[in-house]
Each structure stands twice: as structure tokens, then as C-alpha cells.
Amino acid sequence: MKKALQLEELAMLILGIYLFSLLDISWWWFAALFFSPDIGMLGYVINKKIGAITYNIFHHKFLAIILYLVGIIFTSEIFQLIGIILFAHSSFDRMLGYGLKYEKGFKFTHLGEIGN
Numbered sequence: 001m002k003k004a005l006q007l008e009e010l011a012m013l014i015l016g017i018y019l020f021s022l023l024d025i026s027w028w029w030f031a032a033l034f035f036s037p038d039i040g041m042l043g044y045v046i047n048k049k050i051g052a053i054t055y056n057i058f059h060h061k062f063l064a065i066i067l068y069l070v071g072i073i074f075t076s077e078i079f080q081l082i083g084i085i086l087f088a089h090s091s092f093d094r095m096l097g098y099g100l101k102y103e104k105g106f107k108f109t110h111l112g113e114i115g116n
Helices: 002-020 027-033 036-045 048-059 061-073 077-093
Strands: 105-109
Touching: 002 027, 002 061, 027 077, 036 048, 036 077, 036 105, 061 077
Parallel strands: none
Antiparallel strands: none
């Protein structure tokens, strides 16, 4: 089952790359922004609860899809870009086993405990 989930996340990452290719934005932006959603980890500096909330906001695919659709509706490449980056990055993270976080701590995710 784990391999099937990883393949599914890989397919979503490829979808994000494809959607980016439809934008009129240079590829270096994709590379430069790809890890920017990890800024959500800074919440862990405050405490585990805030860290989980901020991390999950920056790694939630529903939010990514909503932002992308807002970009489509209002023909805003910036919103499309933000949505695509959030979506592709989240898929990449989940492919590697980094899921949405529980308040218990960074290594406790909806995909299981990191490192096990």
C-alpha cells in the first residue's frame, strides 16, 4: 500500500509540474520556490501546536487547489503559481512520507510517525 500511495503522490507532483509548464513563468521560479512552503515549519519555534497549524496550512492540498482555482477564475498567474507550488511541494513531501502534522510533534503525521 505504501508504494501505491507514493506512486499516487508522484503522479500529483508530475501534474503540478505540468500545470506549471502551462504558465508563462520562467522555470527558475519553480526551482526557487519549490521548498518555500517549508516556511510553515517556523511555527515550531513558538510551540508544537502552532508549528502543526502553520506547517499544515502551507502543506494542505485543498488550500493549494483553491488558490489555483482562484488564479484560473481571476486569470492571475501569481495565484496559479502559488497553488501549483503548494500542491507540487505537498505531493513531493507526502511521497517521501512527510504528512500533515499532529500537535504531538513534528514527526507525528497523518501518514504515520516519521522515521519508522
